[in-house]
Amino acid sequence: MSLQPNKILGAVLAVAVVVFAVDFVSDQIFAKQDLKTPGYVIDMNAAPAVVATDAPAPAAVEPDPNAPAAAATQQAAVAPAASGVPPIEERLKTADVTAGEKTSKVCAACHSFADSGANKVGPGLWDVVNRKPGSHEGFKYSPAMVTFGETHTWDYATLDVYLTNPKAEVPGNKMAFAGVKKPEDRANLIAYLRSLSANPAPLP
Ligand code: HEC
Structure with missing residues (x-):
């Protein structure tokens, strides 16, 4: 009787035990954990935010709407790169x-322009010029937009700045839109928004 087969079997079992x-x-060491947050978030504003850096002038102008002369000086001082952009009052003349x-x-995916004032993803934009931000009936605004409305009006200048870079002008607002970067396009757009009213606001 040889013990050889038993030894071989023993060796195989030992290896199996070690492997297990x-x-x-x-x-245990490399336990897989599910991510609580996605590895990367697609930020729709990431690229435009870079673009926006060449047009920060309106933001500098905005807090000072009553002093256009001072604002213009400030604009030149703060952002010489964008100082060539005429104020919206000027651009509206040729809009x-x-x-x-x-x-x-590009707005229509989220906004209705109809006089019904219907809300979609975003609030209805009929009669938006000179409206208080965050005030359109039946729309659930972000707290950020409501707060913004406490100190602002959607006048031409405010619309101009907001539509350049919505996230920058009203941080935390939920309009997922990068902005309209060309000053001329914004002026045309604001002229169109103005027309959406039974009594369009006077031109500046
Ligand atoms: C992806 C959807 C989306 C697009 C595209 C979009 N918006 Fe908006 N917009 C919103 C949402 C949502 C709000 C509400 C923001 C909040 O409550 O924070 C909003 C708010 C606004 C407001 C403030 C209105 C108010 O009643 O205070 C204006 C003005 C506006 N958008 C204009 C535009 C214009 C002009 C365009 C196109 C150039 C545009 N939006 C494109 C979703 C969008």
Whole structure:
């Protein structure tokens, strides 16, 4: 009688035990954990935020709407790169409502322009010029927009700054839109917004 087969069997079993042990231990060490937050968040504003840096001038102008002369000086001082952009009051003089209506197509995914004032993803924009931000009936605004409305009005200048970079002008507001970067496009768009009223606001 040879003990050889038993020895071989014993060796195989020993190896199997070791393999299982290693497997078990490594599972403990490298336990897989589900991520609580996604590894990366797609920030729709990331790229435009960079673009926006070449047009920060309106933001500098905005807190000082009653002092256009001072604001213009400030604009030149703060952002010489954008100092060539005439104020919205100037740009509205040559604005093209029809072109603005075309530009507004990018808004229509979220906003209705109809006089019903219907809300979609965003609030209805009929009669938005000179409206108090965050005040359109039946729309659930972000707290950020409501707070903004306590100290602002959607006048031409405020719309101009907001539509350049919505997230920068009203941090925390929920309009997921990068902004309209070309000053001329914004002027056309604002002229179109102005036309959406039974009594359009006077031109500046
Ligand atoms: C992806 C959807 C989306 C797009 C596209 C979009 N908006 Fe908005 N917009 C919103 C939402 C949502 C709000 C409400 C923001 C809040 O409550 O914080 C809003 C708010 C606004 C407001 C403030 C209105 C108020 O009653 O205070 C204006 C003005 C506005 N948008 C204009 C525009 C214009 C003009 C465009 C196109 C150039 C545009 N939006 C594109 C979703 C959008």
